[in-house]
Amino acid sequence: MQQSQIKIIHTSLDGNSVLNSLSDFGFAPKTSDSYIVVPGLCDVHVHFREPGFSYKETIKTGSMAAVAGGYTAVCTMPNLNPVPDSLDNLKLQSDLIKSGSHIRILPYGAITKGEKGEELSDMSDMSDKVCAFSDDGRGVQSEDMMRTAMQKAKALGKIIAAHCEDNSLLNGGYIHKGEYASAHGHRGISSESEYRQIERDLRLAKETGCAYHVCHISTKESVELIRRAKADGVDVTCETGPHYLVLSDKDLQEDGRFKMNPPLRDESDRLALIEGIKDGTIDMIATDHAPHSLEEKSRGLEKSLMGVVGLETAFAVMYTELVMKNVITLERLVELMCTNPKKRFKIDTGSDFAVFEVSHEYKVNPEEFLSMGRATPFAGKSVFGRCVLTVCNGDVVYRYNK
Numbered sequence: 001m002q003q004s005q006i007k008i009i010h011t012s013l014d015g016n017s018v019l020n021s022l023s024d025f026g027f028a029p030k031t032s033d034s035y036i037v038v039p040g041l042c043d044v045h046v047h048f049r050e051p052g053f054s055y056k057e058t059i060k061t062g063s064m065a066a067v068a069g070g071y072t073a074v075c076t077m078p079n080l081n082p083v084p085d086s087l088d089n090l091k092l093q094s095d096l097i098k099s100g101s102h103i104r105i106l107p108y109g110a111i112t113k114g115e116k117g118e119e120l121s122d123m124s125d126m127s128d129k130v131c132a133f134s135d136d137g138r139g140v141q142s143e144d145m146m147r148t149a150m151q152k153a154k155a156l157g158k159i160i161a162a163h164c165e166d167n168s169l170l171n172g173g174y175i176h177k178g179e180y181a182s183a184h185g186h187r188g189i190s191s192e193s194e195y196r197q198i199e200r201d202l203r204l205a206k207e208t209g210c211a212y213h214v215c216h217i218s219t220k221e222s223v224e225l226i227r228r229a230k231a232d233g234v235d236v237t238c239e240t241g242p243h244y245l246v247l248s249d250k251d252l253q254e255d256g257r258f259k260m261n262p263p264l265r266d267e268s269d270r271l272a273l274i275e276g277i278k279d280g281t282i283d284m285i286a287t288d289h290a291p292h293s294l295e296e297k298s299r300g301l302e303k304s305l306m307g308v309v310g311l312e313t314a315f316a317v318m319y320t321e322l323v324m325k326n327v328i329t330l331e332r333l334v335e336l337m338c339t340n341p342k343k344r345f346k347i348d349t350g351s352d353f354a355v356f357e358v359s360h361e362y363k364v365n366p367e368e369f370l371s372m373g374r375a376t377p378f379a380g381k382s383v384f385g386r387c388v389l390t391v392c393n394g395d396v397v398y399r400y401n402k
Helices: 015-024 059-068 087-100 123-129 143-156 179-184 192-208 220-231 242-246 267-279 314-323 330-344
Strands: 006-008 035-039 041-046 071-076 104-107 159-162 211-214 236-240 353-357 386-392 395-399
Touching: 006 015, 015 353, 035 330, 041 059, 041 314, 041 330, 059 071, 059 087, 059 386, 059 395, 071 386, 087 104, 087 123, 123 143, 143 159, 143 192, 143 211, 159 192, 192 211, 192 220, 220 236, 220 267, 236 267, 236 330, 242 267, 242 314, 267 330, 314 330, 314 353, 314 386
Parallel strands: 006 035, 041 071, 071 104, 159 211, 211 236
Antiparallel strands: 035 353, 353 386, 386 395
């Protein structure tokens, strides 16, 4: 096989080492195909549902989905049962990770006990065992509580990663408050419910000096607030998801696979997010992989639970929609999906790498997912960039054989 058919991006291995590694791992690329080799991808926002909700996903199935998408490191959110808000509760999750993981899984600790926003979790006790602190799935409603949490996190040298949502502005909404909601009689979630809490937290992050990370931003106002805060020297990073970069509320269907939190926003919001990844305001792309059971996602837009899966489609969708359409370079995509999240969250993946075949188009088929979740807004979408090999800690953890 000619080396020109393999493009190597940002990996710690040199070209010859990669070529030798492919052979060592029993991977024989087809001479007619083209491949990209990247470091193992890193997702700082996933839900693997254990302990407490193993009927949706397990550590094992979640990590299988991750490696099938080229990921070798993920950070798992704490909306579990029990919530990892103490050492004892965290140990339950850590033991499951040790027994069921195929990759590096770094848990978040909760900011508040039970994620109820009323009392700080045992942050000091958990500090050296978690990647950061978050109450993901819920916004911390109290300004005083968030200030106290940021002060504590600052003292511990940890990141506060916030799901920003002002409950007083939700008004029973479940999709974006836009044209689709109005036309189809749905209750809408205002953009303000997201960006007002971001605005508050940016002010608190500047006040406390806390390292602050904003989860899954979806609105143009959020992008601009973070852009200004960075210019003002605030220690802030942020993420958005593949679905917010590709879809808007004009793409909605009366199907639970289009329901997530935050919701798909207006086209103007999508375009602002694109500008954010181009100019560096948005630091990383995270999937917010959030599996639910088939029944929980089969109740339509109003009654289905919020959350979609994304680990097995993220790179292919982003490569197809952003790189192939010349929105950003492949190098920038690797920064967003690997380099930046690992740097911010201090994650070392060593010489892990993943190989993607990029010469053949294929359709996203949820029935082929290794995740227990099947709900994706990208079902049936034609994409390029199938993961064909993932190597973690020197071992082949995924190989595409179909």
